[in-house]
Amino acid sequence: MKPVLRIDGISVAYEAERATRAVRDVSLTVHRGEVLGLAGESGCGKSTLAYAMTRLLRPPGRITGGSVTHYAPDGATTDVLGLGGEELRRFRWERISMVFQGAMNALNPLLTVERQLTDTLHAHDAGGGRKERHARAAELLDLVGIDRKRMRAYPHELSGGMRQRVVIAMALALNPDVVVMDEPTTALDVLVQREILGEIDRLRELFGFAVVFITHDLSLLLEISDRIGIMYAGRLVELAPADELRAAPRHPYTVGLMSSFPSLRGERRSLRGIPGSPPDLSLPESGCAFAPRCPWAAQPCARGVPPLVSGAACVLHDPAIRPLGPPAELLAGTFPVPSVEGAR
Amino acid sequence: MTTLDVTGLVKEFNVGNAVRRDVLRAVDDVSFGLPPGRTVALVGASGSGKSTVARILARLETATSGTVTLDGAPAARRGAGLRAYRRQVQMVFQDPFSSLNPRHTVGYHLARPLRIHGHTRRGPEEEKAVHALLRRVSLTPVERVAAARPHELSGGQRQRVAIARALAPRPSVLLADEPVSMLDVSIRLEILHLIDRLKREDDLAVLYITHDLATARHFASEILVMNKGSIVERGPADDVILRPAHPYTRALADAAPDPLRPRTRTR
Numbered sequence: 001m002k003p004v005l006r007i008d009g010i011s012v013a014y015e016a017e018r019a020t021r022a023v024r025d026v027s028l029t030v031h032r033g034e035v036l037g038l039a040g041e042s043g044c045g046k047s048t049l050a051y052a053m054t055r056l057l058r059p060p061g062r063i064t065g066g067s068v069t070h071y072a073p074d075g076a077t078t079d080v081l082g083l084g085g086e087e088l089r090r091f092r093w094e095r096i097s098m099v100f101q102g103a104m105n106a107l108n109p110l111l112t113v114e115r116q117l118t119d120t121l122h123a124h125d126a127g128g129g130r131k132e133r134h135a136r137a138a139e140l141l142d143l144v145g146i147d148r149k150r151m152r153a154y155p156h157e158l159s160g161g162m163r164q165r166v167v168i169a170m171a172l173a174l175n176p177d178v179v180v181m182d183e184p185t186t187a188l189d190v191l192v193q194r195e196i197l198g199e200i201d202r203l204r205e206l207f208g209f210a211v212v213f214i215t216h217d218l219s220l221l222l223e224i225s226d227r228i229g230i231m232y233a234g235r236l237v238e239l240a241p242a243d244e245l246r247a248a249p250r251h252p253y254t255v256g257l258m259s260s261f262p263s264l265r266g267e268r269r270s271l272r273g274i275p276g277s278p279p280d281l282s283l284p285e286s287g288c289a290f291a292p293r294c295p296w297a298a299q300p301c302a303r304g305v306p307p308l309v310s311g312a313a314c315v316l317h318d319p320a321i322r323p324l325g326p327p328a329e330l331l332a333g334t335f336p337v338p339s340v341e342g343a344r
Numbered sequence: 345m346t347t348l349d350v351t352g353l354v355k356e357f358n359v360g361n362a363v364r365r366d367v368l369r370a371v372d373d374v375s376f377g378l379p380p381g382r383t384v385a386l387v388g389a390s391g392s393g394k395s396t397v398a399r400i401l402a403r404l405e406t407a408t409s410g411t412v413t414l415d416g417a418p419a420a421r422r423g424a425g426l427r428a429y430r431r432q433v434q435m436v437f438q439d440p441f442s443s444l445n446p447r448h449t450v451g452y453h454l455a456r457p458l459r460i461h462g463h464t465r466r467g468p469e470e471e472k473a474v475h476a477l478l479r480r481v482s483l484t485p486v487e488r489v490a491a492a493r494p495h496e497l498s499g500g501q502r503q504r505v506a507i508a509r510a511l512a513p514r515p516s517v518l519l520a521d522e523p524v525s526m527l528d529v530s531i532r533l534e535i536l537h538l539i540d541r542l543k544r545e546d547d548l549a550v551l552y553i554t555h556d557l558a559t560a561r562h563f564a565s566e567i568l569v570m571n572k573g574s575i576v577e578r579g580p581a582d583d584v585i586l587r588p589a590h591p592y593t594r595a596l597a598d599a600a601p602d603p604l605r606p607r608t609r610t611r
Contacts, residue, residue, distance in 0.1 A: 041528045042499065160390070189390040189555050194599035216528050220601040260530045264558040264600055265586060271562075273533035277498060 001031040003071050004177045004210050005053065005080075005096070010066030012045070012052050015059070018282040022048040024234040025066070027308075030178060032073075035204065035211045037225030037242070039218045039257065041278055045234040046214045047101065050180045053212075054096050055080060055088060070095055073177070094124060097171040101183040106167050107155040113141070113166050114151040120173045140169040144199060161192035165199065172203060180212045185220075197224055218254075219261045222246050230254050233279050233289035235305070237313045249333060250312035250326075252294045259335045272337040288314070295336045296327050348378040348401065348433065348517045348549055353410035355396050355573075370396045372573035374410070378517055378549035383540070385552045385564035385581070387596065393573040394553050398521045401551070402435040414517075431461050434510035436539075438522040440502035444494040450505050451490035454478070457512035477508040480545075481538060500531040507538065517549045518542075525554065536563050557600050561585045569593045 007030075012023035023045040030036050038046045051057040053068050068080035070091075083091050100106045108116060117137035118130075126136075138148040144165040155163055164184065171179050181200070185193040201224065204211055215221060221228050221242070228245050230238040230253060238251040249255045256274035276293035279285075287302035288294070294301070300321050306313045316326040329336060355371040371393045378384055386394045399405040401412060403419065403426060412419040414433065420426045437443040444453060454474045455464075464470040475486040481504040483489045494502055503523060510518060520539060524532040540563055543550050554560050560567050560581065567584040569577040569592065577590040588594045 041530055190596060190599040190601075191389045216530075217601065218529065223601055257530055260533055262533075262558045262562045264561065264597060264602060268562060271533050272537065274530045275534070277500075 001034070003029045004032045005030040005071070006069045007049075007053055008067045008069070010049070010052055010068065011064045012048050012057065012061060013064045014061050016282070020282045021064075021285075022061070022234055022281055023052060024285070026231075026234075026236045027066075028229060028236060028239070030210050030212060032177070033204070033208045033210055034226040035201075035213055035224055037221035037228040038212060038214045038231060039216060039221050039228060040231035041216060043278060043281070044231040045281075046231050047182050049231070050098070050182050050212065050214055053080070054098050054180055055083065055092060056098065070177070090124070093120065093176065094174045095176055096178045096180065097174070097176040099167055099171050099179065099181040099184045102187055107163060109155050112152050112154055113137075113146075113158070116166075117141075117170060117173060120170055124174055126174055136173075140173055141166075143172065143203065144169045159192075160188055161195060164188060164192075164196055168196075168200065168203070172207065172209070175207065176209055178210045178212065180214070182214045183216075184213070186215065186217070193220075217261075218257045230257070233285075234281055235289065235313065236308055237290070238311060239308065240311045244311075248331070250317060251290075251314050252296055252316070252330060252335070253290045254312075255330060255333055256293075256335045258333060272335075274335070275337050296330060347380065347415060349411075349413045349416075350377070350397075350401070351375045351411050351413075353397065353400060353412070354408045355393075355400060355405065356408045369573050371400070371407075374570075374573075374575055376568055376575070376578070378551055380516065380549050381543065381547045382566070383543060383550040383552050383564040385554060385560035385567045386570060387554055387557055387560050387567060388570035389555060389596065392570045394570050395521055397570075398435065398519045398551065398553055401433060401517075401519055403429060403433075404435075427461075431513045432515050433517040433519065434513060434515040435519040435521065436503070436506050436510050436523045439526050440499055440506050441494075441526070443506050444502055446494055448493070449490065450478070450483075450492050450494070450497070453505060453509050454490075454512055457509060461513040463512070463514065477512060480511065480542070481505075481508045483508070499527050500535060503527060503535055504538065507535075507542070511542065511546075514546075515548070516546075517551070519551045519553075521553045522555070523552075524559070525556070532559070539563075555596075557585055557597055569596070 007026060007028045009025050009027050010023060011025055014020040014022055026049060040046045052063055063081060070078040070080050114137050117140055118133040121133045121136055138151060141148050141151060146162055146165055185196050213225060225242045228240060228242050229236050230251060232253050238254050249258050259271050260273045262271055274293055279289050285305060287304060288306050291297040291301040296316055300315045306315050315321050316330060353371055353374040357368045357370055359366045359368045374397060386397060388394045396405060400407045414429060419429045451474050454477050455470050458464045458470060458473050464473045474490055478486040478489050483501060483504050524535050527535060536559055539550060542548060552564055564581050567581045568575050569590065571592045577584060577593045584593060588597060
């Protein structure tokens, strides 16, 4: 599969008296046309990573290292972090577009839907004259299943699901190669969420753009993604095809996440989630960040940050440390936790 | 023990304008009971009217018609009667980021209901009661949490404060309106287990409002499914989820993310 975006060792910090290192040395390749899911708890750095790769990060956020490379369909490469000024303006939205968290509020309440769509086209000199832009806006609404009669509607006249569709139409306006979606369906109820997910998948098949889908809901990602990356405390701790992750999660944190949602029709099991809370990212890092919450934590965990090798950043999978392989419980996917709930 | 009963509840909102008057029936003839020591789940999509029901039960909204009774006595609308009702019926809101006052400490949030409902007076006794509440929702160390302001706490911790605040008047009924939908998946279960434990300890009647059928099944004994203001299906939790009779319940169940569902996509 051809890569469309390669992220290499990227780190992001929010500058302050004590800088918060929100993203730490993350490497990731997005392939053309795939759905890459990114999951993790609030504050794990998944949104920051999205902002970094789309060059939308604002001060005090700063990319402190690494590189992002974009591969055009013709093979031409662009150093995304090296772009500036006019080049950057053209690159964003045309190559990578973004659907924001709380997209229901991402629309300008004072402008009609049509105006917001044609603004995008105008700013990027796409779609020719006024008439053509109008026609293209209508076409985009058709694409996401909104009656073109609603072109003149203001955002408040549309339901949450419809607004979300408009935002998706805007993201697709310039035929980007990658669409980054940050919690695009979190604010919607299950029925509307299902519709929007179907819509995204249909459009992706039609246009072949890649989707980076960010959410804290792993159960949702397992269903829609080709590959899934799990983030914890600013690092990518597991990266695997969705089927493999579902069948055999490798990192203890992933196992914990997997036992955080009860199954709808399955057997009633006592599930507990993951006790404890993620570390403060402004404090220095020593060893594996998940160790304080990990039921299998042992001495080697404190010895340094485990690298992401063969799918999981965890020493339990390192044959040099555990010659007999990882603990049986981990392999079985059960996350043992004490029966009293901790405070979070 | 206290039981909250709702009979023939109707709520209409005036929509429309000066020229054309229109009425939206948000809740249409809803009846159910909340027995002590049990959790009843009210599930439905956005706009189904489930939050309106909770708001009427919390007396934040006045019903157009229908009755709400607590142990057979009609719920008061104002004055001392309303205060007595609210001592019994407390609510936990969806968004712990907006339901706590950012200017006040956690201790203040808990001391006020204690004082208002006459359980404590200012002083060391009050501090002890606040600490006891924090301990009940597992927020420790209590001294530090009591002195903290909401922004210093995580979403899950804030929701624990909101739950402790609801417990302060020593209620017999707890209305939980989407108590975990704003929280991370990994901590949702702990909050639900907390509510479940408090229910058992205090013999609380709990109304759990959610659009998540899976947690409704696991934490409630009875499920009511609401659509367009009416209850379209009700029954023991397992029956409603495993053998749904109404097409709307089936639609809700099919829409829920299911990691075990094979992907329909081909590639």
